[in-house]
Amino acid sequence: MADEERGDRAYLQPPYRIPPRDRDEILAGLNLDLMWEYAAMIQYIQHASMLTGPEYVAVIEEELEHAQDEHEHSVILTDLIQYLGGVPTVEVAERATSPDNATMIAQDLQAEYEAIGRYLTRIQQLEAVGLYDSAQKIRNIVVVEQNHAIDLEKALGIRRAGQP
Ligand SMILES: [Fe+2]
């Protein structure tokens, strides 16, 4: 690296300083989210292969699209974790599967519900320390997770209207 370049970098001022305790908590949370994104991607790929029957053809296509979305989310999270000063994990959370079609879809739906809950917590944590830009990235992800949940609820025949 040229001396001139190093000199230029000395002037760099990051846009925010996060209290170390808050930063550690947020990074631990984002790495947990990442482990579950990796797991969701694997689970969807496996379920898409194992689902069978004419009524599941459309669901199989959807599950493969979800797997691609979870891959994208993983990349958004790894970049965000690195940007905030952490090291993205290579650990993978638990995966679930079943020989039964409807059970697999229910496992996927439960995973989406849990992901939405974790992301809503993450948005609160990020906004509490003024990281509105990072919170926006998580908002973009959680909107996709909600759509995944809607797809799976429809596949399972769950109608929420009229429910208490
Ligand atoms: Fe995701």
Ligand SMILES: [Fe+2]
């Ligand atoms: Fe999802």
